[in-house]
Amino acid sequence: xxxxxxxxxxxxxxETRLRRVDQRYTSGRRALVDLLIKEGRPVSIGDIADALxxxxxxxxxxxxxxxxxxxxxxxxxxxxxxARFELDEHLTEHHHHLIxxxxxxxxxxxxxTAFERTVSRQLAGMAAAHGFEPTSHQVDVLGTCTxxxxxxx
Amino acid sequence: xxxxxxxxxxxxxxETRLRRVDQRYTSGRRALVDLLIKEGRPVSIGDIADALxxxxxxxxxxxxxxxxxxxxxxxxxxxxxxARFELDEHLTEHHHHLIxxxxxxxxxxxxxTAFERTVSRQLAGMAAAHGFEPTSHQVDVLGTCTxxxxxxx
DNA sequence: CTACTTGCAAATGCTTTGCAGGAGA
DNA sequence: TCTCCTGCAAAGCATTTGCAAGTAG
Numbered sequence: 001x002x003x004x005x006x007x008x009x010x011x012x013x014x015e016t017r018l019r020r021v022d023q024r025y026t027s028g029r030r031a032l033v034d035l036l037i038k039e040g041r042p043v044s045i046g047d048i049a050d051a052l053x054x055x056x057x058x059x060x061x062x063x064x065x066x067x068x069x070x071x072x073x074x075x076x077x078x079x080x081x082x083a084r085f086e087l088d089e090h091l092t093e094h095h096h097h098l099i100x101x102x103x104x105x106x107x108x109x110x111x112x113t114a115f116e117r118t119v120s121r122q123l124a125g126m127a128a129a130h131g132f133e134p135t136s137h138q139v140d141v142l143g144t145c146t147x148x149x150x151x152x153x
Numbered sequence: 154x155x156x157x158x159x160x161x162x163x164x165x166x167x168e169t170r171l172r173r174v175d176q177r178y179t180s181g182r183r184a185l186v187d188l189l190i191k192e193g194r195p196v197s198i199g200d201i202a203d204a205l206x207x208x209x210x211x212x213x214x215x216x217x218x219x220x221x222x223x224x225x226x227x228x229x230x231x232x233x234x235x236a237r238f239e240l241d242e243h244l245t246e247h248h249h250h251l252i253x254x255x256x257x258x259x260x261x262x263x264x265x266t267a268f269e270r271t272v273s274r275q276l277a278g279m280a281a282a283h284g285f286e287p288t289s290h291q292v293d294v295l296g297t298c299t300x301x302x303x304x305x306x
Numbered sequence: 307c308t309a310c311t312t313g314c315a316a317a318t319g320c321t322t323t324g325c326a327g328g329a330g331a
Numbered sequence: 332t333c334t335c336c337t338g339c340a341a342a343g344c345a346t347t348t349g350c351a352a353g354t355a356g
Contacts, residue, residue, distance in 0.1 A: 022309080022310075023310075023311090024309095024310065024311075024355060024356090026310090026311065026312090026354085026355080028312075029311095045346085056312075056313055056314075057345090057346085058312080058313070058314080058346085059311085059312055061346060061347070062311085062347085062348095063311095065347090066311095077230035077231055078230055082345085083345085083346090096276075096279070098279075098280055098283060098285045098287075100285075101288070107283055107285065109279045109280075109282075111275070111279065112275070115271075115275045118268075118271055119272065119292075122265070123249075123292070123294050126249070126251075126262045126264065126294070127251055127262075127294050127296060130251060130260055130262065130299070131298075131302075132251045132260065132294070132296055132299065133296045133297040133302055134251075134294045134295070134296040135254070135295055135296045135297070136294075136295045137293060137294045137295065138292075138293050138295065139272075139276070140290065140291050140292075140293075141279070141280050141287045141290045143280060143285055143287040143288045144285070144286040145283075145284075145285055145286075146283070146284040146285065149284075175334085175335075176335075176336090177329090177330060177334095177335065179330080179335090179337090181336080182336090198320080198321085209337075209338055209339075210320090210321085211321085211322075211323085211337085211338070211339080211340095212336085212337060212338070214320095214321060214322070215322085215323095215336085215337085216336095219336095235320085236320090236321090
């Protein structure tokens with residue numbers, strides 16, 4: 001299976017999910033999804049506007065709402081004031097984030113299964129102690145990314 | 154040492170931190186800090202306005218900015234659009250969050266040292282693989298809190 | 307044909323800021 | 332008495348929405 005076959009499958013799956021909630025997979029939505037796939041990291045509305053200048057911001061916002069309710073896109077928690085979005089983990093792979101506190105960029109990292117096993121078990125225990133029903137978790141590492149660590153050269 | 158002694162120490166430490174950045178520990182700021190101590194969980198601006206109706210929102214926002222730059226308060230990442238704030242971990246204890254995806258409430262949980270040791274080591278490894286310099290981490294568990302799990306009775 | 311989509315512009319609502327008076331050291 | 336703090340009102344700005352025209356099925 002080639003890379004583009006995999007991408008095609010992804011698009012078909014997304015279309016199905018949209019159909020489930022009576023929504024269509026239009027060119028604007030597909031352009032947005034393509035961007036998310038290409039970037040492979042959470043993007044902000046600003047990123048979207050830069051990459052897709054022909055897509056009005058209001059449409060981008062509406063697409064994101066629709067894609068979220070279809071379970072295709074997820075809004076992630078950020079430390080700054082800008083909302084960021086990424087493909088739902090069901091369409092990609094469970095991962096965590098390296099958040100640069102200087103420039104706000106977010107990188108995805110895939111954890112080892114051993115790590116996940118430990119974390120999940122421990123978190124389930126902590127949650128249970130508070131009568132909390134866990135559904136998922138997210139781990140963010142805050143720090144400085146490569147670019148920001150470089151002295152201005 | 155009694156509980157109130159400990160709280161007094163905390164207030165003195167906060168005052169010192171504010172002084173460092175040429176800021177004063179006024180009654181409005183103290184009221185805000187007292188609320189954060191009392192709640193012991195991240196609070197939103199709305200929570201603050203409800204608890205301290207005499208404190209104008211604009212002052213609350215300004216206090217939060219000042220307290221953040223003094224390293225007393227931290228703005229946490231949330232999944233919804235409302236900013237939430239809590240005392241900096243240096244003043245409390247390292248902890249993680251149980252975030253209710255239904256009502257938005259956030260609970261603090263303190264992890265075991267074994268858990269923290271494992272997580273820190275693993276995360277440092279992941280970060281290093283991307284040339285990322287980690288400074289801290291945050292773990293959030295998403296799910297349903299006790300109140301929201303209850304059938305409406 | 308009927309229902310979902312889109313663009314534009316206007317509205318919303320959280321958050322920030324200018325300014326003038328008040329207060330801490 | 333110099334600097335920081337506060338309140339109010341006005342401004343900013345990311346996000347949402349009304350409406351009318353476009354388009355998929």
